[in-house]
Amino acid sequence: MRIDAVDFFYASMPDVTLEADGSQDALLVRVSAGGYVGWGECEASPLVSVAAFITPRSHGVCQPVEASVLGEELDGPDDIRRIASLVERNSMDLLQAAHTFSGIEIALWDLLGRAREQPVWQLLGYERAYSKTPYASILFGDTPADTYAHGVAAVARGFNAFKFGWGPFGTGTVAADADHLQAAREAIGSDRHLLVDAGQIFGADVDAAAERLGALEAASVMWLEEPFRASEFDAYAALAARATTVRLAGGEGAHEEAMARNLLKYGHVGFLQIDTGRIGGIAPAKRVADLAAQAGITFVNHTFTSHLALSASLQPFAGLADHRICEYPAEPKQLAVDITSNHLLPDADGEIHVPDAPGLGVEVDLDALAPYLRSIDISVDGETLYSSPQSGRVLLG
Template sequence: MSLAAFLTPESHSTCRPVGASVLGQRLESPADIADITRRVWQDSMNVLQAPHIYSGVEMALWDLLGKRYEEPVYRLLGYDKAFAKQPYVVVPFAAVPEQTFERMRHIRQAGYRAVKTGWSGFGHGNIASDLSQLAAAREGLGADARLFIDAARIWGCDVVAAKRYCPLFDQFSIEWVEEPFDPTALNAYADFAAHHGRMRLAAGENIHSIQQAQQLLNIAGIGVIQIDCGRVGGIGAAKEIAQYADLRCARYINHTYTSHLALSASLQAYAGLERQDLCEYPMDPTSLSWSICREHLLVGGDGEVTIPNAPGLGITISLDDLQRYVVDLEIRIGRTTLYRTPSIR
């Protein structure tokens, strides 16, 4: 899908391929990235995949520029220094509470002090079952750990159903609940924020523009905005949202569940904001996304993650490992080949 959006022939003036606004453009300064971004939003506004594919392109542009000037991306963004972040890991509920307890106990023993959990049927209305899962998670982690819930849009637009769970969130000290409603259900978010508390409500991973983030903060009234750099338009857009959230005394958090290359890109956007001290942290050492990166942002002895003080994003790709996952692909229209998988070496 992303390759098609990058290459697809022009339909009309606002339905051009993303590549037409990128390839051949000058890349000498952050201002050039801003110019390319404006061109993409103007010329590809009716290509619905454009924000997703351009997010990856934009991150690569920052990485290239940082390597050219031998500066980390956060400095090119205007930050003097990068502040370390406390990681939280994502650990879904298991099938039964006993297994959930063991999962959380293992995470605690591994040194993590913050966890986001949920899924596995949570929120479908069986409050007794959900209470047991929350109790197991809290017991396994310990009373002093930070615990968050991802409701995964389970309540749609039903604020009444969400409010039934507030006593459980209070009982087990759930710091915030993420995406209880559909991403565009602004009125539902506003109602729930007024009831449960602005700083106890998170959303944002599914949005794809700065303006949508501002609506979540201004209209929906949430206090925790969680942004995916790979969906919102890249590092520049994420930085603008992070600074906007910081000015409004809201919490900004990255949404990252893939590689540490993506993690580094996400952290650059709010590296210099000292008050924004929490990050979502992908920890699976057996996955594709882990193996393709030569370096990783490891958790230090102080329990925090430090952003690389290295050119660009500070992460290099292992081409040998990547090669194992390459799949041959060709995109052709008539007799014209638009794309063929290239050699990565």
């Protein structure tokens, strides 16, 4: 099969607010090859990621992503890895390329699975897919009472694990954070998992983060996520050494496999959270999952958007029985719900199942998406380089 076309679909809510809620917009990618179609999703900043696909080249290793994709042969998983290597080389100096290619790579796996009538997790070498325990991501409230209320509402929805994050955490006093943590624990009861996401609030300030360890451990928090900026490995390691029961989590910012490896090796995290929509897609995420298993730490997906992104992010660790917990977009914007016509819903035990269906096993609903679609037009010297969504990038000749 030859990759004939790559089309982007930029969708957003009518109003995109300053909330830390990544489900307010989406960039979907549709790849066509050999009469088949596959879908993927890029995480973050649709316009910039489209620009990275079609930008005029700057030099030999700063080419647009399309130069390494359109017209390439796609006959098996090795071709996906080969195309990824082309992008890595030809777009070496184009920072955004990793985010752009992530969505394309996911679509290539989906397409290949549909052509072979196999789920992606089988193409990755897994013999079966294990269920996962979803955790609900919740923002801390403005007050401990709000945090408590958020927690109680989430428990009522049947989840068994909860992650509170962002909001005021880390911005005020240690005592205020302790109150929020205690409220969260009280809301969910003593038997359910409690996770905390600090949203990089401490920068690289180990002492500021360490001051919260007592309250975190008193509330039996399983992981503290992203206390620091993504590449502050020294800070991660120093904090990990000062913790007793709580373990550190991170990795969502990894835009290449090596970043995730380095966070594990040098930052001593106990949970590696990988977004397939950023790290370059499913294949590098699978290699990170293999590494996590080998190192005895836990692989977790990072997903805050659609169930297309959710299925893509579950494939890399679908066959790892011991890596059970998974991020599940608990309160996404309606856009993220409407992107697909089917959804990965919790079963009676509250467990999530990776689809046992060709490709990613979720269907993009273009009709439902129509009201959300936004058009992009980019031209250089008056020549149109990109116009969406009606005309994508089609291989000519």
